[in-house]
Amino acid sequence: MANRNVPISRRQLYIGGEWREPVKKNRIPIINPATEEIIGDIPAATAEDVDIAVEAARKAIARDDWGSTTGAQRAKYLRAIAAKVLEKKSVLATLESLDSGKTLFESAADMDDVAGCFEYYADLAEALDSRRKTPVNLNSDSFKTYVLREPLGVVGLITPWNYPLLMAIWKVAPALAAGCAAILKPSELASVTCLELGEICREIGLPSGALNILTGLGPEAGGPLASHPHVDKISFTGSGPTGSKIMTAAAQLVKPVSLELGGKSPIVVFDDIDNLDIAAEWTLFGIFANTGQVCSATSRLIVQESIASAFLDRLLKWTKNIKISDPLEEDCKLGPVVSAGQYEKVLKFISNAKSEGATILYGGKRPQHLKKGYYVQPTIITDVNTSMEIWKEEVFGPVLCVKTFKTEEEAIELANDTKYGLAAAVMSKDVKRCERFTKAFQTGIIWINCSQPTFNQLPWGGKKRSGFGRDLGEWGLESFLNIKQVTEYTSAEPWAFYKSPSRN
């Protein structure tokens, strides 16, 4: 077992390059979901702190040491942050696991991804210098024109708890690469590593106010950020209901938003797959990785009837082999869900499915060997119909529901039978069929013969009620840029639209 005595620093809000006590001095307990113990606390920002942070961010943009930097200069800061994350990887990964219940293996992988994301956007920041000004040829003797890519301004980044640091960095890295000043509001359920990012920014000498970190409750800290008149954009990842509130607040000021919301993604498995074990492992990974708390989790298995029984049998064998334990234990592959609230919610989904007539084929309870902690067994539910809650609603826990199909048309209809549109996966060795599914799936992300692999270079986001806008890739950077056209009249001749008074 890794050392659970890694000290959790008692941090304040990170504003204007300094640690600052919240104006109202309130704090929120940090709970370790594996033990249910309070292991520290985080500061709770309110509207007053949001005002101070927005002011610090505005000043950063007005100052040359941030507001006039080139992309190449900002890239140096991003690379320095990446190097520090790797230097502190083991401590950061342990803190992430203690705070969120994520397995240590996954927390360590997240820290690599965090560093990789900063490095990726450092490259894009450098490349931005040559793309900053793009001449546009109008074939005109009278006008010279060009287009500028400029930082959008002060941006609010509101993020969830499932990948506490990584989801924040998907926004922080491109925002800083673009030259924006950012205010990050991570989830109150898991903010520890985001506060440690503040310490890293301080250590590497990031200009003050370029990144500010306000921990606190959603309505108290996130709400005032979303409705602040001097915040130019909100980039949000989280649940649909909160996304809707943020969009409503932003709409009052015509403030742009991007929303990365939930999902109920399908994985369609055809009978032509060569290897049931390979398909079973991807299906498992698609729903049980990060204890199912993944926005893109493929939580609806749609399997061809002819192999359904054999495939479920194989799935059960793999599922029984998953090690469920304290996330710091070696080889743990399924930790607790993040909080008591989430634990109750997941168990309620399972009991509702049962009441509606579904069968709990496996799991559905707390594992017997774990008396404390918010643990739920990996759960597989069959005899599901399309009017059931378990088919329609996002559980955000380790719960897979299963339906069978006979024809390709039926599989497509079932796959798209959801209000969400984040991701979808198809498992088949028929290349043409995979192409047909790529076209038919109503989502922003498609996986073929796999589920969940995620790369910094590729756009991340959905359609329908999974939101709009894209994180990651060049699209992530563009979302923090203002596109400004410049038109210059270069002719010496008068414009001659009006009759000249000198000719009267």
Ligand SMILES: NC(=O)c1ccc[n+]([C@@H]2O[C@H](COP(=O)([O-])OP(=O)(O)OC[C@H]3O[C@@H](n4cnc5c(N)ncnc54)[C@H](O)[C@@H]3O)[C@@H](O)[C@H]2O)c1
């Ligand atoms: N599409 C994606 O990329 C993606 C990634 C991860 C998680 N998610 C989604 O996130 C959800 C789980 O995360 P969660 O429970 O943290 O979501 P949540 O909506 O409860 O909270 C997300 C963030 O919003 C803040 N918030 C809450 N109320 C607010 C308000 N009134 N005004 C402003 N901010 C407010 C929270 O404090 C938190 O920081 C799931 O639905 C999941 O699918 C989506």
Ligand SMILES: NCCCC=O
């Ligand atoms: N693999 C990262 C997925 C992020 C969304 O929850």
Ligand code: NA
């Ligand atoms: Na926690």
